[in-house]
Amino acid sequence: MSLLPTATISDIARHNGQTVTLAGWVAHKTEKGKLVFIRLRDGSGVIQCVVFRKNVSEETFTAAQRLTLESSCRITGAVRADERAPGGFELDVSSIEIIQVSPEYPIQPKEHGVEFLMEHRHLWVRSAKQHALLRIRAEIIAAAQEWLNAQGFVRFDTPILTPCAAEGTTNLFATPYFDLGTAYLGQTGQLYVEAGMMSFGKVYCFGPTFRAEKSKTRRHLTEFWMIEPEVAFALHDDNLALQEQFVSAIVQRVLERRADDLATLERDTKPLERCIPPFPRITYDEALRLIAERYSEVEGCTPLEWGEDLGAPHETLIASMFDRPVFVERFPSAIKAFYMEPDPDRPEVALCADLLAPEGYGEIIGGSQRIHDAALLERRIREYGLNVDDYRWYIDLRRYGSVPHSGFGMGIERATAWIAGTHHIRETIPFPRMLYRMYP
RNA sequence: UCCCCGAUAGCUCAACGGUAGAGCGGCUGACUGUUAAUCAGUAGGUUCCAGGUUCGAAUCCUGGUCGGGGAGCCA
Numbered sequence: 417m418s419l420l421p422t423a424t425i426s427d428i429a430r431h432n433g434q435t436v437t438l439a440g441w442v443a444h445k446t447e448k449g450k451l452v453f454i455r456l457r458d459g460s461g462v463i464q465c466v467v468f469r470k471n472v473s474e475e476t477f478t479a480a481q482r483l484t485l486e487s488s489c490r491i492t493g494a495v496r497a498d499e500r501a502p503g504g505f506e507l508d509v510s511s512i513e514i515i516q517v518s519p520e521y522p523i524q525p526k527e528h529g530v531e532f533l534m535e536h537r538h539l540w541v542r543s544a545k546q547h548a549l550l551r552i553r554a555e556i557i558a559a560a561q562e563w564l565n566a567q568g569f570v571r572f573d574t575p576i577l578t579p580c581a582a583e584g585t586t587n588l589f590a591t592p593y594f595d596l597g598t599a600y601l602g603q604t605g606q607l608y609v610e611a612g613m614m615s616f617g618k619v620y621c622f623g624p625t626f627r628a629e630k631s632k633t634r635r636h637l638t639e640f641w642m643i644e645p646e647v648a649f650a651l652h653d654d655n656l657a658l659q660e661q662f663v664s665a666i667v668q669r670v671l672e673r674r675a676d677d678l679a680t681l682e683r684d685t686k687p688l689e690r691c692i693p694p695f696p697r698i699t700y701d702e703a704l705r706l707i708a709e710r711y712s713e714v715e716g717c718t719p720l721e722w723g724e725d726l727g728a729p730h731e732t733l734i735a736s737m738f739d740r741p742v743f744v745e746r747f748p749s750a751i752k753a754f755y756m757e758p759d760p761d762r763p764e765v766a767l768c769a770d771l772l773a774p775e776g777y778g779e780i781i782g783g784s785q786r787i788h789d790a791a792l793l794e795r796r797i798r799e800y801g802l803n804v805d806d807y808r809w810y811i812d813l814r815r816y817g818s819v820p821h822s823g824f825g826m827g828i829e830r831a832t833a834w835i836a837g838t839h840h841i842r843e844t845i846p847f848p849r850m851l852y853r854m855y856p
Numbered sequence: 857u858c859c860c861c862g863a864u865a866g867c868u869c870a871a872c873g874g875u876a877g878a879g880c881g882g883c884u885g886a887c888u889g890u891u892a893a894u895c896a897g898u899a900g901g902u903u904c905c906a907g908g909u910u911c912g913a914a915u916c917c918u919g920g921u922c923g924g925g926g927a928g929c930c931a
Binding site for chain 1: 857866867868881882886887888890892893923924925928929930
Protein backbone atom coordinates (compact mmCIF):
# COMPACT_ATOMS: atom_id res chain seq x y z
CA MET A 417 0.00 0.00 0.00
CA SER A 418 1.21 3.48 -0.81
CA LEU A 419 -0.16 6.95 -0.40
CA LEU A 420 2.15 8.32 -3.06
CA PRO A 421 0.53 9.93 -6.09
CA THR A 422 0.73 8.34 -9.54
CA ALA A 423 1.40 11.69 -11.20
CA THR A 424 2.67 15.15 -10.33
CA ILE A 425 0.89 18.29 -11.44
CA SER A 426 3.97 19.88 -13.03
CA ASP A 427 4.03 17.23 -15.76
CA ILE A 428 0.33 16.49 -15.91
CA ALA A 429 0.36 17.10 -19.67
CA ARG A 430 2.07 13.75 -20.13
CA HIS A 431 -0.94 12.05 -18.57
CA ASN A 432 -3.58 13.65 -20.79
CA GLY A 433 -6.45 11.21 -21.18
CA GLN A 434 -5.22 8.94 -18.39
CA THR A 435 -6.68 8.35 -14.96
CA VAL A 436 -4.25 9.41 -12.23
CA THR A 437 -4.21 9.84 -8.49
CA LEU A 438 -2.86 13.14 -7.18
CA ALA A 439 -1.97 13.87 -3.58
CA GLY A 440 -1.86 17.32 -2.05
CA TRP A 441 -3.69 20.17 -0.42
CA VAL A 442 -6.76 22.21 -1.28
CA ALA A 443 -5.56 25.60 -2.49
CA HIS A 444 -9.04 26.89 -3.34
CA LYS A 445 -12.58 25.58 -3.56
CA THR A 446 -15.78 26.86 -5.13
CA GLU A 447 -19.12 25.13 -4.81
CA LYS A 448 -21.76 25.68 -7.39
CA GLY A 449 -24.77 23.50 -6.64
CA LYS A 450 -24.17 20.07 -8.05
CA LEU A 451 -20.65 21.03 -9.08
CA VAL A 452 -17.53 21.49 -6.93
CA PHE A 453 -14.29 23.03 -8.18
CA ILE A 454 -11.19 22.13 -6.17
CA ARG A 455 -7.81 23.67 -6.94
CA LEU A 456 -5.35 21.07 -5.74
CA ARG A 457 -1.76 21.99 -4.91
CA ASP A 458 0.87 19.23 -4.74
CA GLY A 459 4.05 21.32 -4.39
CA SER A 460 4.93 21.05 -8.06
CA GLY A 461 1.93 22.97 -9.32
CA VAL A 462 -1.80 23.55 -9.07
CA ILE A 463 -4.60 21.90 -11.01
CA GLN A 464 -8.35 22.39 -11.00
CA CYS A 465 -10.31 19.28 -10.11
CA VAL A 466 -13.97 19.18 -11.11
CA VAL A 467 -16.51 17.10 -9.21
CA PHE A 468 -19.91 16.59 -10.93
CA ARG A 469 -22.53 15.19 -8.62
CA LYS A 470 -23.94 12.91 -11.30
CA ASN A 471 -20.55 11.43 -12.19
CA VAL A 472 -19.47 10.37 -8.71
CA SER A 473 -20.71 8.39 -5.76
CA GLU A 474 -22.60 10.08 -2.95
CA GLU A 475 -19.56 9.52 -0.68
CA THR A 476 -17.21 11.24 -3.09
CA PHE A 477 -19.50 14.23 -3.55
CA THR A 478 -19.91 14.54 0.21
CA ALA A 479 -16.14 14.33 0.58
CA ALA A 480 -15.74 17.14 -1.95
CA GLN A 481 -18.17 19.27 0.04
CA ARG A 482 -16.35 18.54 3.30
CA LEU A 483 -12.97 19.65 1.98
CA THR A 484 -11.85 23.01 3.33
CA LEU A 485 -8.94 25.26 2.42
CA GLU A 486 -5.61 23.44 3.01
CA SER A 487 -7.25 20.09 3.73
CA SER A 488 -5.03 17.22 2.63
CA CYS A 489 -6.38 14.59 0.28
CA ARG A 490 -5.78 12.19 -2.59
CA ILE A 491 -7.88 12.76 -5.67
CA THR A 492 -8.32 10.27 -8.50
CA GLY A 493 -9.65 11.29 -11.88
CA ALA A 494 -9.11 11.60 -15.60
CA VAL A 495 -6.76 14.26 -16.93
CA ARG A 496 -8.43 16.36 -19.60
CA ALA A 497 -7.17 19.32 -21.61
CA ASP A 498 -9.63 22.17 -21.16
CA GLU A 499 -9.27 25.76 -22.34
CA ARG A 500 -11.38 26.97 -19.43
CA ALA A 501 -8.89 25.62 -16.89
CA PRO A 502 -5.94 27.70 -15.73
CA GLY A 503 -2.87 25.71 -16.77
CA GLY A 504 -4.70 24.10 -19.65
CA PHE A 505 -5.62 20.83 -17.91
CA GLU A 506 -8.14 19.79 -15.34
CA LEU A 507 -9.05 16.61 -13.53
CA ASP A 508 -12.47 14.97 -13.94
CA VAL A 509 -12.75 13.56 -10.46
CA SER A 510 -13.92 10.00 -9.89
CA SER A 511 -13.01 9.60 -6.22
CA ILE A 512 -11.62 11.54 -3.27
CA GLU A 513 -9.77 10.21 -0.25
CA ILE A 514 -9.61 12.75 2.56
CA ILE A 515 -6.44 12.57 4.63
CA GLN A 516 -7.32 15.41 6.98
CA VAL A 517 -9.98 18.12 7.00
CA SER A 518 -8.38 21.42 7.95
CA PRO A 519 -10.16 23.78 10.33
CA GLU A 520 -10.56 27.40 9.26
CA TYR A 521 -7.25 28.31 7.60
CA PRO A 522 -5.89 31.64 8.84
CA ILE A 523 -4.41 32.90 5.57
CA GLN A 524 -6.99 34.08 3.07
CA PRO A 525 -6.47 34.96 -0.59
CA LYS A 526 -6.54 38.68 0.21
CA GLU A 527 -4.38 41.40 1.72
CA HIS A 528 -2.80 40.67 5.09
CA GLY A 529 -0.55 42.75 7.30
CA VAL A 530 3.15 42.05 7.73
CA GLU A 531 2.86 41.12 11.41
CA PHE A 532 0.09 38.60 10.78
CA LEU A 533 1.94 36.97 7.91
CA MET A 534 5.21 36.76 9.82
CA GLU A 535 3.40 35.26 12.80
CA HIS A 536 2.09 32.60 10.40
CA ARG A 537 5.28 32.14 8.41
CA HIS A 538 5.04 28.36 8.84
CA LEU A 539 1.80 28.49 6.83
CA TRP A 540 2.64 31.50 4.64
CA VAL A 541 5.33 29.49 2.82
CA ARG A 542 2.46 27.59 1.14
CA SER A 543 1.14 30.72 -0.58
CA ALA A 544 1.77 31.06 -4.29
CA LYS A 545 4.15 34.01 -4.19
CA GLN A 546 6.15 32.69 -1.26
CA HIS A 547 6.31 29.31 -2.97
CA ALA A 548 7.69 30.93 -6.13
CA LEU A 549 10.15 33.05 -4.18
CA LEU A 550 11.56 30.17 -2.17
CA ARG A 551 11.84 28.05 -5.29
CA ILE A 552 13.88 30.82 -6.90
CA ARG A 553 16.07 30.91 -3.79
CA ALA A 554 16.65 27.17 -4.14
CA GLU A 555 17.46 27.64 -7.84
CA ILE A 556 19.98 30.39 -7.06
CA ILE A 557 21.71 28.18 -4.50
CA ALA A 558 21.81 25.23 -6.87
CA ALA A 559 23.00 27.40 -9.76
CA ALA A 560 25.75 28.98 -7.66
CA GLN A 561 27.13 25.69 -6.41
CA GLU A 562 26.83 23.83 -9.69
CA TRP A 563 28.47 26.65 -11.64
CA LEU A 564 31.40 26.74 -9.22
CA ASN A 565 31.69 22.95 -9.25
CA ALA A 566 31.79 22.99 -13.03
CA GLN A 567 34.61 25.56 -12.90
CA GLY A 568 36.70 23.19 -10.77
CA PHE A 569 35.93 24.69 -7.37
CA VAL A 570 35.78 22.40 -4.34
CA ARG A 571 33.23 23.01 -1.62
CA PHE A 572 35.14 23.52 1.62
CA ASP A 573 32.92 23.77 4.69
CA THR A 574 33.96 26.19 7.39
CA PRO A 575 33.03 26.16 11.08
CA ILE A 576 30.07 28.01 12.48
CA LEU A 577 31.35 28.01 16.05
CA THR A 578 34.52 30.07 16.01
CA PRO A 579 36.93 31.19 18.73
CA CYS A 580 37.23 34.85 17.76
CA ALA A 581 35.92 37.59 15.57
CA ALA A 582 36.93 37.03 11.97
CA GLU A 583 36.72 40.70 11.19
CA GLY A 584 36.97 41.88 14.74
CA THR A 585 34.70 44.81 15.07
CA THR A 586 31.16 43.81 14.23
CA ASN A 587 28.89 42.40 16.89
CA LEU A 588 28.81 38.64 17.23
CA PHE A 589 26.48 36.17 18.86
CA ALA A 590 28.29 34.53 21.76
CA THR A 591 27.63 31.20 23.40
CA PRO A 592 29.36 29.31 26.26
CA TYR A 593 31.66 26.58 25.00
CA PHE A 594 32.43 24.01 27.74
CA ASP A 595 35.79 24.70 29.40
CA LEU A 596 37.12 26.76 26.51
CA GLY A 597 35.30 29.94 27.30
CA THR A 598 33.17 31.68 24.70
CA ALA A 599 32.45 30.63 21.15
CA TYR A 600 31.04 32.97 18.52
CA LEU A 601 28.67 32.21 15.67
CA GLY A 602 30.62 32.84 12.48
CA GLN A 603 30.01 36.02 10.52
CA THR A 604 31.97 34.71 7.54
CA GLY A 605 33.82 31.57 6.50
CA GLN A 606 36.41 33.58 4.65
CA LEU A 607 39.45 33.14 6.88
CA TYR A 608 38.99 29.38 6.95
CA VAL A 609 38.24 29.17 3.26
CA GLU A 610 41.63 30.77 2.63
CA ALA A 611 43.21 27.71 4.27
CA GLY A 612 41.20 25.53 1.87
CA MET A 613 42.33 27.64 -1.07
CA MET A 614 45.95 26.75 -0.23
CA SER A 615 44.97 23.07 -0.40
CA PHE A 616 42.67 22.99 -3.41
CA GLY A 617 43.42 26.15 -5.35
CA LYS A 618 39.78 27.03 -5.96
CA VAL A 619 37.29 26.56 -3.14
CA TYR A 620 34.07 27.96 -1.78
CA CYS A 621 32.15 27.70 1.42
CA PHE A 622 28.41 27.95 1.73
CA GLY A 623 26.40 28.19 4.87
CA PRO A 624 24.63 30.37 7.38
CA THR A 625 26.41 33.38 8.86
CA PHE A 626 25.42 35.46 11.85
CA ARG A 627 25.61 39.14 12.67
CA ALA A 628 24.38 40.50 15.96
CA GLU A 629 23.99 43.97 14.51
CA LYS A 630 20.88 45.83 15.51
CA SER A 631 19.99 46.45 11.91
CA LYS A 632 16.35 47.08 11.22
CA THR A 633 15.97 47.52 7.50
CA ARG A 634 14.58 45.62 4.53
CA ARG A 635 18.11 44.51 3.58
CA HIS A 636 19.22 42.89 6.86
CA LEU A 637 18.84 39.61 8.67
CA THR A 638 20.75 38.46 11.76
CA GLU A 639 21.12 35.01 10.18
CA PHE A 640 21.78 34.86 6.46
CA TRP A 641 23.41 32.48 3.98
CA MET A 642 26.55 33.35 2.14
CA ILE A 643 28.55 31.66 -0.59
CA GLU A 644 32.24 32.57 -0.53
CA PRO A 645 34.61 31.51 -3.32
CA GLU A 646 38.37 31.95 -2.87
CA VAL A 647 40.97 31.52 -5.62
CA ALA A 648 44.74 31.09 -5.37
CA PHE A 649 46.87 33.25 -7.67
CA ALA A 650 43.84 35.40 -8.54
CA LEU A 651 44.49 39.14 -8.54
CA HIS A 652 41.91 41.89 -8.07
CA ASP A 653 40.89 42.03 -11.75
CA ASP A 654 40.59 38.23 -11.92
CA ASN A 655 38.30 38.46 -8.90
CA LEU A 656 35.96 40.93 -10.58
CA ALA A 657 35.88 38.87 -13.76
CA LEU A 658 34.94 35.79 -11.75
CA GLN A 659 32.19 37.65 -9.92
CA GLU A 660 30.51 38.98 -13.04
CA GLN A 661 30.58 35.58 -14.72
CA PHE A 662 29.25 33.95 -11.57
CA VAL A 663 26.37 36.40 -11.10
CA SER A 664 25.49 36.38 -14.77
CA ALA A 665 25.41 32.58 -14.87
CA ILE A 666 23.07 32.45 -11.89
CA VAL A 667 20.72 35.06 -13.31
CA GLN A 668 20.59 33.39 -16.72
CA ARG A 669 19.81 30.02 -15.16
CA VAL A 670 16.96 31.44 -13.10
CA LEU A 671 15.59 33.11 -16.24
CA GLU A 672 15.71 29.77 -18.06
CA ARG A 673 14.42 27.44 -15.39
CA ARG A 674 12.17 29.57 -13.17
CA ALA A 675 10.32 31.68 -15.71
CA ASP A 676 6.96 30.60 -14.27
CA ASP A 677 7.96 31.63 -10.77
CA LEU A 678 9.25 34.99 -11.98
CA ALA A 679 5.90 35.46 -13.74
CA THR A 680 4.02 34.54 -10.54
CA LEU A 681 5.98 37.27 -8.79
CA GLU A 682 5.26 39.67 -11.69
CA ARG A 683 9.01 40.28 -12.00
CA ASP A 684 10.01 42.43 -14.97
CA THR A 685 12.73 40.24 -16.48
CA LYS A 686 14.22 42.86 -18.83
CA PRO A 687 16.71 44.17 -16.25
CA LEU A 688 17.76 40.57 -15.57
CA GLU A 689 18.25 39.81 -19.27
CA ARG A 690 20.72 42.72 -19.44
CA CYS A 691 22.79 41.18 -16.68
CA ILE A 692 25.63 40.09 -18.96
CA PRO A 693 29.38 40.78 -18.49
CA PRO A 694 31.21 43.03 -18.50
CA PHE A 695 29.66 44.89 -15.57
CA PRO A 696 30.56 48.57 -15.30
CA ARG A 697 33.32 49.42 -12.81
CA ILE A 698 33.86 52.68 -11.03
CA THR A 699 36.34 53.51 -8.33
CA TYR A 700 35.41 54.82 -4.92
CA ASP A 701 36.84 58.18 -5.98
CA GLU A 702 34.66 58.26 -9.08
CA ALA A 703 31.68 57.29 -6.93
CA LEU A 704 32.32 60.29 -4.68
CA ARG A 705 32.42 62.58 -7.73
CA LEU A 706 29.15 61.16 -9.07
CA ILE A 707 27.55 61.55 -5.65
CA ALA A 708 28.72 65.15 -5.39
CA GLU A 709 27.10 65.91 -8.75
CA ARG A 710 23.82 64.12 -8.30
CA TYR A 711 23.15 63.56 -4.58
CA SER A 712 19.97 65.63 -4.74
CA GLU A 713 18.31 62.88 -6.85
CA VAL A 714 17.95 60.54 -3.89
CA GLU A 715 16.26 61.48 -0.64
CA GLY A 716 18.62 61.45 2.32
CA CYS A 717 21.68 61.40 0.10
CA THR A 718 24.48 63.79 0.99
CA PRO A 719 27.95 64.51 -0.49
CA LEU A 720 30.76 62.51 1.12
CA GLU A 721 34.26 63.45 2.22
CA TRP A 722 37.04 61.16 1.02
CA GLY A 723 37.36 58.42 3.63
CA GLU A 724 33.66 58.15 4.49
CA ASP A 725 31.85 54.95 3.60
CA LEU A 726 28.92 54.86 1.19
CA GLY A 727 25.54 54.66 2.90
CA ALA A 728 22.36 53.07 1.62
CA PRO A 729 21.18 56.22 -0.25
CA HIS A 730 24.58 56.52 -1.96
CA GLU A 731 24.45 52.92 -3.14
CA THR A 732 20.94 53.51 -4.45
CA LEU A 733 22.10 56.59 -6.35
CA ILE A 734 25.14 54.88 -7.89
CA ALA A 735 23.17 51.80 -8.86
CA SER A 736 20.48 53.95 -10.50
CA MET A 737 23.08 55.26 -12.98
CA PHE A 738 23.66 51.83 -14.55
CA ASP A 739 21.45 49.27 -16.25
CA ARG A 740 23.18 46.23 -14.75
CA PRO A 741 25.15 45.43 -11.59
CA VAL A 742 28.02 47.85 -10.99
CA PHE A 743 31.33 47.36 -9.19
CA VAL A 744 32.57 50.07 -6.86
CA GLU A 745 36.24 49.32 -6.31
CA ARG A 746 39.27 50.55 -4.38
CA PHE A 747 37.74 51.87 -1.16
CA PRO A 748 39.96 53.53 1.45
CA SER A 749 41.67 50.76 3.39
CA ALA A 750 40.73 52.41 6.67
CA ILE A 751 37.01 51.66 6.21
CA LYS A 752 37.54 48.07 5.05
CA ALA A 753 38.58 44.80 6.69
CA PHE A 754 42.17 44.31 7.87
CA TYR A 755 42.99 41.49 5.44
CA MET A 756 42.52 43.44 2.19
CA GLU A 757 45.57 43.92 -0.04
CA PRO A 758 46.59 47.57 -0.53
CA ASP A 759 46.71 48.91 -4.07
CA PRO A 760 50.47 48.96 -4.92
CA ASP A 761 50.02 52.25 -6.80
CA ARG A 762 47.94 53.88 -4.04
CA PRO A 763 48.53 52.17 -0.70
CA GLU A 764 45.75 54.17 0.99
CA VAL A 765 43.11 52.25 -0.97
CA ALA A 766 42.39 48.51 -0.95
CA LEU A 767 42.08 46.11 -3.88
CA CYS A 768 38.46 45.45 -3.05
CA ALA A 769 35.07 45.89 -4.65
CA ASP A 770 31.41 45.85 -3.77
CA LEU A 771 28.93 44.71 -6.39
CA LEU A 772 25.76 46.79 -6.27
CA ALA A 773 22.61 45.27 -7.69
CA PRO A 774 20.49 47.46 -9.96
CA GLU A 775 17.02 48.78 -9.14
CA GLY A 776 17.96 49.77 -5.60
CA TYR A 777 18.59 46.32 -4.15
CA GLY A 778 21.97 47.35 -2.77
CA GLU A 779 25.20 45.47 -2.19
CA ILE A 780 25.02 41.77 -3.03
CA ILE A 781 28.75 40.98 -3.09
CA GLY A 782 31.76 42.21 -1.16
CA GLY A 783 35.19 40.94 -2.11
CA SER A 784 38.89 41.69 -2.26
CA GLN A 785 42.37 40.54 -2.98
CA ARG A 786 43.81 39.36 0.34
CA ILE A 787 47.09 40.33 1.94
CA HIS A 788 49.57 37.54 1.25
CA ASP A 789 52.59 39.00 3.06
CA ALA A 790 52.84 37.71 6.64
CA ALA A 791 54.55 40.80 8.05
CA LEU A 792 52.08 43.21 6.49
CA LEU A 793 49.13 41.10 7.65
CA GLU A 794 50.41 41.00 11.21
CA ARG A 795 50.95 44.76 11.18
CA ARG A 796 47.42 45.32 9.95
CA ILE A 797 45.99 43.06 12.66
CA ARG A 798 47.76 45.16 15.28
CA GLU A 799 46.62 48.42 13.66
CA TYR A 800 43.04 47.23 13.89
CA GLY A 801 43.47 46.58 17.61
CA LEU A 802 43.00 42.84 17.21
CA ASN A 803 44.82 40.15 19.17
CA VAL A 804 47.60 38.70 17.00
CA ASP A 805 47.56 35.42 18.93
CA ASP A 806 43.98 34.81 17.79
CA TYR A 807 45.17 34.94 14.18
CA ARG A 808 48.34 32.81 14.44
CA TRP A 809 46.97 30.10 12.19
CA TYR A 810 45.74 32.68 9.67
CA ILE A 811 49.14 34.38 9.53
CA ASP A 812 50.69 30.91 9.25
CA LEU A 813 49.00 30.52 5.87
CA ARG A 814 51.34 33.30 4.66
CA ARG A 815 54.46 31.49 5.85
CA TYR A 816 54.15 28.27 3.84
CA GLY A 817 53.91 28.85 0.13
CA SER A 818 51.98 32.12 0.34
CA VAL A 819 50.46 33.33 -2.92
CA PRO A 820 48.40 36.33 -3.91
CA HIS A 821 44.76 35.30 -3.79
CA SER A 822 41.30 36.79 -3.93
CA GLY A 823 37.75 35.96 -3.05
CA PHE A 824 34.32 37.32 -2.37
CA GLY A 825 31.08 36.60 -0.55
CA MET A 826 27.60 36.77 -2.05
CA GLY A 827 24.60 37.07 0.24
CA ILE A 828 22.00 34.56 -0.94
CA GLU A 829 19.05 36.50 0.43
CA ARG A 830 20.05 39.81 -1.12
CA ALA A 831 20.73 38.13 -4.44
CA THR A 832 17.35 36.43 -4.21
CA ALA A 833 15.58 39.69 -3.32
CA TRP A 834 17.09 41.36 -6.37
CA ILE A 835 16.56 38.53 -8.87
CA ALA A 836 13.03 37.82 -7.69
CA GLY A 837 12.22 41.52 -7.34
CA THR A 838 11.11 41.23 -3.72
CA HIS A 839 10.94 44.40 -1.67
CA HIS A 840 11.91 42.93 1.69
CA ILE A 841 14.65 40.41 2.40
CA ARG A 842 12.57 38.67 5.09
CA GLU A 843 10.59 36.83 2.40
CA THR A 844 13.67 35.36 0.70
CA ILE A 845 14.44 32.83 3.45
CA PRO A 846 11.97 30.34 4.90
CA PHE A 847 12.30 31.49 8.50
CA PRO A 848 13.97 34.91 8.78
CA ARG A 849 15.79 35.81 11.97
CA MET A 850 15.47 39.51 12.61
CA LEU A 851 16.11 42.04 15.33
CA TYR A 852 12.60 41.78 16.74
CA ARG A 853 11.46 38.40 15.46
CA MET A 854 12.64 34.87 16.19
CA TYR A 855 9.22 33.14 15.94
CA PRO A 856 8.25 30.84 14.36
C1' U B 857 20.79 52.79 19.63
C1' C B 858 18.25 57.08 17.09
C1' C B 859 14.02 59.30 14.05
C1' C B 860 8.92 58.60 12.21
C1' C B 861 4.23 55.75 12.23
C1' G B 862 0.71 52.30 14.14
C1' A B 863 -2.40 48.79 17.55
C1' U B 864 -10.71 48.31 17.11
C1' A B 865 -14.36 41.15 15.19
C1' G B 866 -10.33 35.37 12.71
C1' C B 867 -8.28 39.02 8.55
C1' U B 868 -8.29 44.16 6.15
C1' C B 869 -10.17 48.51 7.93
C1' A B 870 -14.13 52.56 9.42
C1' A B 871 -16.35 55.15 13.48
C1' C B 872 -14.43 64.05 13.52
C1' G B 873 -15.36 63.49 22.81
C1' G B 874 -21.91 61.28 22.50
C1' U B 875 -25.69 53.82 21.17
C1' A B 876 -18.68 49.99 18.29
C1' G B 877 -19.71 49.15 12.15
C1' A B 878 -18.51 47.30 7.00
C1' G B 879 -16.11 43.99 3.59
C1' C B 880 -13.73 39.39 3.50
C1' G B 881 -13.46 34.69 6.15
C1' G B 882 -16.69 31.07 9.28
C1' C B 883 -21.54 28.67 9.75
C1' U B 884 -26.76 27.60 7.31
C1' G B 885 -29.37 27.54 2.65
C1' A B 886 -29.81 28.22 -3.14
C1' C B 887 -27.18 27.54 -7.75
C1' U B 888 -23.94 22.43 -13.65
C1' G B 889 -18.28 26.34 -15.34
C1' U B 890 -16.32 28.78 -10.82
C1' U B 891 -11.17 31.42 -11.00
C1' A B 892 -10.50 36.13 -4.23
C1' A B 893 -17.94 33.33 -7.79
C1' U B 894 -22.88 35.28 -6.83
C1' C B 895 -27.45 35.69 -3.77
C1' A B 896 -30.13 35.21 1.14
C1' G B 897 -29.63 34.43 6.33
C1' U B 898 -26.52 33.97 10.82
C1' A B 899 -22.83 33.97 14.78
C1' G B 900 -18.68 36.83 16.11
C1' G B 901 -15.85 42.66 20.55
C1' U B 902 -11.53 43.11 27.64
C1' U B 903 -11.38 48.90 21.01
C1' C B 904 -3.04 46.34 23.26
C1' C B 905 -2.04 47.33 28.89
C1' A B 906 -1.97 50.82 33.23
C1' G B 907 -3.16 55.50 34.90
C1' G B 908 -5.24 60.50 34.01
C1' U B 909 -8.71 64.59 31.94
C1' U B 910 -14.18 64.64 31.21
C1' C B 911 -21.16 64.36 32.70
C1' G B 912 -19.31 60.94 29.00
C1' A B 913 -12.99 58.19 26.04
C1' A B 914 -11.90 53.47 20.62
C1' U B 915 -11.22 58.90 20.13
C1' C B 916 -7.62 63.66 24.27
C1' C B 917 -3.02 63.34 27.83
C1' U B 918 1.12 60.41 30.40
C1' G B 919 3.77 55.89 30.86
C1' G B 920 4.47 50.95 29.15
C1' U B 921 4.16 46.63 25.73
C1' C B 922 4.13 44.84 20.88
C1' G B 923 4.67 45.77 15.77
C1' G B 924 5.83 48.54 11.05
C1' G B 925 9.01 52.11 8.00
C1' G B 926 13.86 54.38 7.83
C1' A B 927 19.14 55.51 9.55
C1' G B 928 23.91 53.68 11.11
C1' C B 929 26.57 48.82 10.17
C1' C B 930 26.91 45.37 6.50
C1' A B 931 25.92 40.63 2.50
